[in-house]
Amino acid sequence: MVTVAPPRSEVSPSWAYALHLPRDARAVRIARVTLRAVLAGHGMGQLIDNAELLTSELVTNAYRHSDGPAFLRLRGLENGHRVRVSVWDSNPYIPPPFDRRPGLPRHVPPEAHGGRGLLLVRHYAEAWGGHPLGDGLFGCGGKLLWCEIGPPVTVTGVATW
Template identity: 55%
Template structure:
């Protein structure tokens, strides 16, 4: 009987409509993908941060969003969210917008991107489009990375 080692790297992509249920669909997708690949260690945190980025895309745009989950080498996971708005919010933008101030205790919004700043290992964002005179702006991509498995962690084997 041969043993097949599953790859450590993989990627999933999901296109989400401008719909208030998109964050729930994104959470379910993250949960299924990470559970299916045996990366449950950081599941709750990755699920929360993904939900925050998708919710932000829904609240601040009028178009669809896209989610991409990518397992990188050394047990890292990158989550990217594309939306149609070109503005890069803190903490994803360049200084002086590289940190998010704490939201007031009675604020109804403003905590989601701060959670990314606090719990992700790294994050960033970049505009999509060339910025030329005919560029109508294709939006932006925000991403974060987290370690979901220790380097050299065990691989699942399929008999």
Template identity: 60%
Template sequence: MLKSHGMAEVLDAVELLTSELVTNVYLHAKSPASLRLTALGQGRLRVGVWDSHPYIPAPFARPPGDRVSPAAEGGVGGRGLFLVQEFADAWGGWSLGDGLLDRGSGKLLWFEMGRKH
């Protein structure tokens, strides 16, 4: 899909970051999930991952520009969200309510990337 939209140069990064978000749902939220790719125009793509757990992790819960530290050397986890802030052009998260009780709530984490010039 990205190749046909002239975004082949960001394909690897989009796949990596999408994999990180989906893996976090699997490991931490252990809930139903949904993935959505949205073409925003002008060569921009938004990837959103919804799950029914309400917790929004950093850097998604922090103001734009507020960054998380890299994972400890030798650690087995903690690199995925750091990668999002390093490679994505923008990112964020929205709380959709208490997903533990309300159907269709939880959170949406997203990142955006555009063609590199």
């Protein structure tokens, strides 16, 4: 089988992919596999591990806290050095810490079975946010949570996030 790809000089530095995710527990894995393929295909392999973790948390949040489908959007930024991951779901509630209320991050008791995922996103993402969509996307309302991931920063020979 023959595949066709544009020469490297013709590849757009900015790109976007969208994926409709049904209300299915397997959607989180499908989102991760898609993300890995997209980032590898755009030569952004150094972002895969961090982006995969944060994408999993955003999609899991959509699955656990809404009763409908979700949408994943991946967008290349800054000439292929960063990626923005956005997840839409049908629940309009913006959870902490994405609600940007002032104060310290909320405390999650050690015995809690959940509540840490979005704190991970906030900690490891270079930028993050969320906003309600009203009756926007497909007339469904809901919210959009997003984060941006860039390459690891190297400090004295050790990569850190």
